Amino acid sequence: MMKIMMSESNQTWYETLLTRTQLTNEKVNQAVKDILDNVKKDKDAAVKRYTYAFDGALLPSLRVTEEEINEAYLNVDAQLIRNLKYAKSNIEDYHQKQSSQDFVIERKGVRLGQRTRAIETVGIYVPGGTAAYPSTVLMNAIPAKMAGVKRIIMVTPPSRDGKINPNILVAAHLVGIDAIYKVGGAQAIGALAYGTEEIPKVNKIVGPGNIYVAVAKKMVMGDVGIDMIAGPSEVLIIADETANSREVASDLMAQAEHDVLAASILITTSSDLAQRVQDDINTLSMKLRRRDIIQKAMDQYGAIVIVKSLDEAIAIANQIAPEHLEIMTKNPEEVFDKIEHAGSVFLGRFTPEPVGDYVAGPNHTLPTSGTATFASPLSVYDFVKRTSYISYTKEALYEASSYVIGLADAEGLDAHACAIKVRFDEDKR
Amino acid sequence: MMKIMMSESNQTWYETLLTRTQLTNEKVNQAVKDILDNVKKDKDAAVKRYTYAFDGALLPSLRVTEEEINEAYLNVDAQLIRNLKYAKSNIEDYHQKQSSQDFVIERKGVRLGQRTRAIETVGIYVPGGTAAYPSTVLMNAIPAKMAGVKRIIMVTPPSRDGKINPNILVAAHLVGIDAIYKVGGAQAIGALAYGTEEIPKVNKIVGPGNIYVAVAKKMVMGDVGIDMIAGPSEVLIIADETANSREVASDLMAQAEHDVLAASILITTSSDLAQRVQDDINTLSMKLRRRDIIQKAMDQYGAIVIVKSLDEAIAIANQIAPEHLEIMTKNPEEVFDKIEHAGSVFLGRFTPEPVGDYVAGPNHTLPTSGTATFASPLSVYDFVKRTSYISYTKEALYEASSYVIGLADAEGLDAHACAIKVRFDEDKR
Numbered sequence: 115m116m117k118i119m120m121s122e123s124n125q126t127w128y129e130t131l132l133t134r135t136q137l138t139n140e141k142v143n144q145a146v147k148d149i150l151d152n153v154k155k156d157k158d159a160a161v162k163r164y165t166y167a168f169d170g171a172l173l174p175s176l177r178v179t180e181e182e183i184n185e186a187y188l189n190v191d192a193q194l195i196r197n198l199k200y201a202k203s204n205i206e207d208y209h210q211k212q213s214s215q216d217f218v219i220e221r222k223g224v225r226l227g228q229r230t231r232a233i234e235t236v237g238i239y240v241p242g243g244t245a246a247y248p249s250t251v252l253m254n255a256i257p258a259k260m261a262g263v264k265r266i267i268m269v270t271p272p273s274r275d276g277k278i279n280p281n282i283l284v285a286a287h288l289v290g291i292d293a294i295y296k297v298g299g300a301q302a303i304g305a306l307a308y309g310t311e312e313i314p315k316v317n318k319i320v321g322p323g324n325i326y327v328a329v330a331k332k333m334v335m336g337d338v339g340i341d342m343i344a345g346p347s348e349v350l351i352i353a354d355e356t357a358n359s360r361e362v363a364s365d366l367m368a369q370a371e372h373d374v375l376a377a378s379i380l381i382t383t384s385s386d387l388a389q390r391v392q393d394d395i396n397t398l399s400m401k402l403r404r405r406d407i408i409q410k411a412m413d414q415y416g417a418i419v420i421v422k423s424l425d426e427a428i429a430i431a432n433q434i435a436p437e438h439l440e441i442m443t444k445n446p447e448e449v450f451d452k453i454e455h456a457g458s459v460f461l462g463r464f465t466p467e468p469v470g471d472y473v474a475g476p477n478h479t480l481p482t483s484g485t486a487t488f489a490s491p492l493s494v495y496d497f498v499k500r501t502s503y504i505s506y507t508k509e510a511l512y513e514a515s516s517y518v519i520g521l522a523d524a525e526g527l528d529a530h531a532c533a534i535k536v537r538f539d540e541d542k543r
Numbered sequence: 544m545m546k547i548m549m550s551e552s553n554q555t556w557y558e559t560l561l562t563r564t565q566l567t568n569e570k571v572n573q574a575v576k577d578i579l580d581n582v583k584k585d586k587d588a589a590v591k592r593y594t595y596a597f598d599g600a601l602l603p604s605l606r607v608t609e610e611e612i613n614e615a616y617l618n619v620d621a622q623l624i625r626n627l628k629y630a631k632s633n634i635e636d637y638h639q640k641q642s643s644q645d646f647v648i649e650r651k652g653v654r655l656g657q658r659t660r661a662i663e664t665v666g667i668y669v670p671g672g673t674a675a676y677p678s679t680v681l682m683n684a685i686p687a688k689m690a691g692v693k694r695i696i697m698v699t700p701p702s703r704d705g706k707i708n709p710n711i712l713v714a715a716h717l718v719g720i721d722a723i724y725k726v727g728g729a730q731a732i733g734a735l736a737y738g739t740e741e742i743p744k745v746n747k748i749v750g751p752g753n754i755y756v757a758v759a760k761k762m763v764m765g766d767v768g769i770d771m772i773a774g775p776s777e778v779l780i781i782a783d784e785t786a787n788s789r790e791v792a793s794d795l796m797a798q799a800e801h802d803v804l805a806a807s808i809l810i811t812t813s814s815d816l817a818q819r820v821q822d823d824i825n826t827l828s829m830k831l832r833r834r835d836i837i838q839k840a841m842d843q844y845g846a847i848v849i850v851k852s853l854d855e856a857i858a859i860a861n862q863i864a865p866e867h868l869e870i871m872t873k874n875p876e877e878v879f880d881k882i883e884h885a886g887s888v889f890l891g892r893f894t895p896e897p898v899g900d901y902v903a904g905p906n907h908t909l910p911t912s913g914t915a916t917f918a919s920p921l922s923v924y925d926f927v928k929r930t931s932y933i934s935y936t937k938e939a940l941y942e943a944s945s946y947v948i949g950l951a952d953a954e955g956l957d958a959h960a961c962a963i964k965v966r967f968d969e970d971k972r
Contacts (some may be wrong), residue, residue, distance in 0.1 A: 197949040208655065208931075209647045219637060219904065226637065226903055231883060233917050247954045281953055302760035317917040332764065339917030343765045364962040371958040398965075402958050453609065454660060464966060468959040469935060473943050474655055475648065476931035485629045488662050488746040488768030490929040500919040503879065503903035505890035506898060514902050520626040521901045524710055525676045529800040529831050530897040533793040536827075536929040537893060 116366070116378075116395055116412050117526050118388050121421045121430065139325070146300045146329045147358065151284070158311045164301040165283035169242075170274040171296070178278060178294040183287050186280035189191045194248070194281060201252055201473045208475030209260045212494035217410060223510025232262035233339070235314060237306035238291070239321035240282060242271035242298050248285035249471060253478045254321050255289040261497030266291050267316055269306060271298025298323075303330035307338045308390030320492065341496055342489055343526055345482040346375035348415075349467055350436035352427045353382045357442040358463065359390035363398055365440055365466050366391070370411035371404040379434070381427040388418045428452045435486040438467050455486045511537060545795070545807075545824055547817050550850045550859065560777070560806050560844055560863065560912075564742050568754070575729045575758045587740045593730040598671075600725070603749065605741050607707060609724040612716050615709035627677060627717055630902045634685045635665040635836065637904030641923035642688070652939025659927045661691035662768070664743060666735035667720070668750035669711060671700035671727050677714035678900060682907045683750050684718040690926030695720050696745055698735060700727020723849060725751075732759035736767045749921065770925055771918055774911040775804035777844075778896055779865035779885075781856045781878060782811045786871040787892065788819035791826055794869055794895050795820070799840035800833040806844035808863070810856040817847045831838030857881045864915040867896050884915045940966060 140279050152160040158176065166172050218227035238254045240246065251268070258266050268291045272278055278296060286294055295313050297305055303323075309315030318339035319331060331340045349369035353362055366378035377442050395412070399405045421427045428449060431439060435455035443449055446461040453459060457480030460467055471478045481489035506514070522530035581589040587605065595601050647656035669675065680697070687695050697720045701707055707725060715723055718972075724742050726734055738744030747768035748760060760769045778798035783790055795807040811817050821940045824841070828834045850856045857878060860868060863886035872878055875890040882888060886909030889896055900907045910918035935943070944963050951959035 128645040191953065193949050194953050197946045197953070200946045201950065208648060211648065211657070212644065215641065215644070215732070217640045219640065221810060226905060228640070228905075234883065244955065249954065276794060316849060321902070332761075335761065335764070336914065339914070344773070359964075360965050360968070364958065364965045368956070369959040371956055398961065399958075401959065403955070404958060408958065424867070446934070453930070455661065455928070456930050459930055459932040461932060464937045464940040465933050465935045466940075466962040466966065468938060468947055468951060468956075468962050469943060470931075470933050471947075471959065473946050474653070474935070476655060476657075476933060481928075485765065485768070486928065486930070488928055490927075491931050493929070495924070498919075499910075499915065499917055501882070501885050501888055501915070502899075502920050503888040504894050504899050504903045504905060505875070506903070507782065508892045508893045511893040511895075511898060517626045517629045518897055518901050520622050521630065521678060522897060524620065524623050524626070525678065526673065527797070527800055527897075528831070529796040529828075529833065529837065530900065530920045532827065532831065533797040533897050535894040536789050536793045537895065539789070 116392050116416045116418050118392060118418045118420065121419050121426060129264065139161055142325055145224045146326055147331060149167065150304040150330060150333060153301050153310070154308045161297050161301050161305050161310055161313070164299065165272070165297055168299055169271050171272045171276040173272065173276055173296055176295045176297055176411045178283065178296060182278070183283050186283035188283060188318055189280040191319065192285050195288070198248060198252065202256065202288060204473055204475040205252055205256045206260065209257045209477070209494050210473070212257070214494070214498050223507035224505070226502070226504040229501050229503060231501070233317045233497050233499055234263070235265040235267065236263045236314035236497060237267045237319045238268060238271060239302060239323050239327060240268060240270040241323055242273065242279065246270065246279040246280045246282050249478065250322065251282060251285035252289055253290070255286070256289055257477065257492060257494045258497045259290060261494045263313035263497050265314070267306065267314060268294045269297050269302040270294070272296040293398040300326045303327060303334060304512070307334035318497070329423045331429065341492055342481060342485070343477070343542055344479070346377070347372045348377035348379070348436055348482060349438040349440065350379045350381065350431055350434055351440040352424070352431060353380060353384070353387060353442040354424065354444060355384040355387060356444050357387055359387055360394050360398065361385070361463060361466070362442060363391045363394035365414070367395060367399055367402065367408050368466070369438065370408040370416065371402065374407055374410040374414065376411045378412060379416065381421055381430050383421055383424060384420065385420050388420050391418060424449060431456070435484045437480045437486065439463070441465060457481045457486045457491055508537070544662060545806045545821050545845045545847050547821060547847045547849065550848050571758055575755055575762060578729040579733040579759060579762060581696065582730050582739070583737045586830035587797045590726050590734050590739055590742070593728065594701070594726055597728055598700050600701045600705040602701065602705055602725055605724045605726055606794050607712065607725060607825070611707070612712050615712035618709040619713050622690070624713065626719070627681065627714055630678070630681055631685065632719060633904040634681055635689065638686045638689045638906070638923050643923070643927050652936035653934070654793055655931065655933040658930050658932060660930070662746050662926050662928055663692070663694065664694045664696065664745045665692045665926060666696045666698060666745035668731060668748060668756060669697060669699040670750050670752055671702065671708065675699065675708040675711050677710045678907065679751065680711060680714035680720070681718060684715070684720055686906065686921060686923045688719060688925045690923045692926050694743070696735065696743060697723045698726050698731040699723070700731070701725040710824045724861055729755045729759035732756060732763055749925065770908070770921055771910060771914065773908070775806070776801045777806035777865055777911060778867040778869060779808045779810065779860055779863055780869040781853070781860060782809060782816060782871040782875060783812070783853065784813040784816060785873050788816055789823050789827065790892060790895070791816070791871060792820045792823035795845070796824060796831065796837050797895070797897055798829055798867065799837040799845065800831065802834055803839040807841060808845065809847045809858050810850055811847065812850055812853060812856065814849050817849050820847060853878060858884070864913045866909045866911045866915065869894070869896060886915045886920055930961055936954060
């Protein structure tokens with residue numbers, strides 16, 4: 115049951131929420147460290163050993179074959195392909211706008227600028243089991259493709275029979291993934307970070323995963339790039355008396371069904387709405403397949419908070435910096451304008467969060483657990499890198515020389531000063 | 544003495560170079576973990592304890608006062624202020640071009656887009672002692688300022704007498720830092736990440752530091768944002784027979800004087816140049832203050848590699864993905880065009896790297912140790928975060944509904960499907 119509380123009753127109720135993802139489990143850390151070390155050392159042999167131990171699959175080779183992809187097409191619903199293509203097209207339209215910004219500045223004798231190129235090789239982690247989502251493939255691969263990444267590798271854990279969910283394979287084929295390997299967990303992250311006989315080393319790893327995957331990504335960070343450390347999902351809904359309680363209830367449940375750690379929060383100015391939402395959740399959840407997960411998540415991290423004003427609701431939202439923010443008020447745009455921190459914002463009654471999860475176009479890989487205060491949705495920018503460049507003429511360098519030499523001297527770096535002086539030595543001879 | 548080698552003689556000589564920064568020292572890890580835990584728990588008391596233990600300074604209060612800043616102005620060379628202002632103006636011009644990209648897409652009944660806002664509070668770490676550089680302050684604070692960061696906090700370790708290098712204080716004042724605290728090392732990172740009585744918690748921490756600072760940044764990553772894990776500095780110079788050996792030698796030394804771990808590498812098509820550079824280093828280094836550091840760095844990580852062609856030189860450069868790349872060839876632009884990975888590129892004879900360190904305009908905080916394959920120079924983009932937003936009309940949602948419901952069903956998420964269906968329930972009644 116969702117708790118209903120008055121905003122002033124407990125000012126720190128959301129602290130449990132923001133700290134529910136801290137990766138401080140020493141046992142997990144040690145296990146992941148061992149896995150990474152072994153994959154680095156024994157490569158494919160270690161990967162196959164762990165895949166047998168954790169996934170129960172004994173694999174002669176890790177790479178998914180063309181035949182397996184063809185077979186997957188025979189095993190998926192024909193509608194799925196139509197649906198994935200519709201989503202793909204909208205996701206491409208949105209990410210196309212995230213173009214890179216090359217520029218050049220010219221001043222007397224000086225030319226400098228910024229040049230952008232795609233990252234060469236990228237690895238995408240896609241979870242397996244019940245969390246094997248084709249939408250994950252689209253949302254991670256499409257921005258990489260649009261950035262111009264040359265080689266996109268996908269890893270995902272196999273089931274006991276050594277197979278991969280056909281929906282995932284079809285999605286991967288549709289977006290043009292270059293190679294797919296049957297490996298999950300920390301061993302998959304190790305293989306992508308350090309390379310094995312079969313699996314190529316990548317420059318950057320993206321994609322969601324469980325705690326082992328998250329810890330492994332953090333550990334290999336620096337050896338390769340990573341996107342972000344994803345935590346469990348959350349939605350915060352700001353609603354006033356104009357909102358429809360069944361719609362609010364449904365959206366809160368859609369979030370909660372992801373994971374028992376997911377957080378669903380309603381902040382409302384209407385105590386009447388609060389009561390009706392609580393009732394509607396109880397009624398509506400009964401016919402949902404994942405009602406147990408929904409209930410657990412709501413018991414632990416769900417909350418309905420009654421506030422005195424929308425400004426108070428906005429202040430709470432900015433405190434929480436939610437991954438997903440739905441605004442169901444009379445004037446959603448006005449509220450949005452005052453929102454400082456949020457991953458993605460859904461405006462108005464007819465923009466439920468699932469439309470953004472799948473087909474609207476913006477990325478569904480979003481900063482969780484309050485990290486929207488400093489992090490951003492996954493984007494084309496995550497798949498490029500910039501190089502700055504500088505070119506001086508002799509005259510321009512001469513003009514700048516007293517400043518450079520002065521600063522080098524102030525920092526006690528006389529070889530820096532020497533590098534300028536030596537260019538004009540001959541002039542003095 | 545710089546080693547001269549033929550490119551084919553040892554294909555893996557640069558591997559030591561790319562791995563010289565791996566943060567795998569267990570003792571350091573444990574020490575940093577303890578410091579972070581204690582700062583989190585005891586806040587200012589822990590910070591002051593560590594500052595006394597590590598820096599020898601017993602401080603009643605951590606914040607730098609206005610009087611101390613005024614005093615610093617009296618203690619710096621008047622020329623320094625002129626030099627810093629010149630650098631500041633060029634750095635601002637360059638970073639101004641890194642504007643954020645807001646956009647909106649409208650299609651029938653759908654409005655969506657990307658909105659950018661500055662990160663609210665940022666902490667800048669500035670090393671102390673002999674590596675207390677005013678240029679570090681400029682390069683980290685200016686992009687934050689241009690992004691619109693509201694509050695910029697600086698931390699830097701005090702000397703034994705409890706004072707901060709006046710050059711640093713003046714630079715901080717010139718760029719408009721909001722508050723400066725006398726604390727360094729892992730304890731400074733802990734204070735910024737979790738907040739103390741005196742030091743505010745920030746949203747993101749940037750700036751270079753020693754191994755303790757780097758490890759601490761990696762550990763707090765996720766609780767706050769960080770820029771990158773900076774390793775020791777490196778320069779790679781591609782030169783042909785047209786290059787001047789004294790200039791090449793000076794630039795290699797300018798890099799090496801930073802740190803005994805710094806790497807200076809010359810890749811040249813001219814064995815004649817190779818020999819002359821080696822000789823010139825021996826001659827020129829004699830009169831430099833940091834000749835011992837230069838010698839050690841060059842012995843360990845320095846190399847002069849003779850290649851058969853510029854294409855071979857380019858291939859090696861792309862393998863190493865150097866932080867700084869100088870191109871001193873007949874046609875530098877042609878070489879640059881084939882460079883895939885580099886932090887910053889310096890084109891032609893009159894663009895020695897120190898001009899970029901100080902005054903040209905591009906940022907000098909660059910990806911090290913091969914991370915230029917996926918990372919970029921520090922920029923305005925590092926101080927903003929993006930929020931996506933979506934707004935659908937009822938008709939637009941209806942049109943998208945079969946796709947969303949289909950994908951939700953394929954993923955086994957029926958509460959997601961319910962969130963769409965419930966919006967049209969009433970229509971059916």
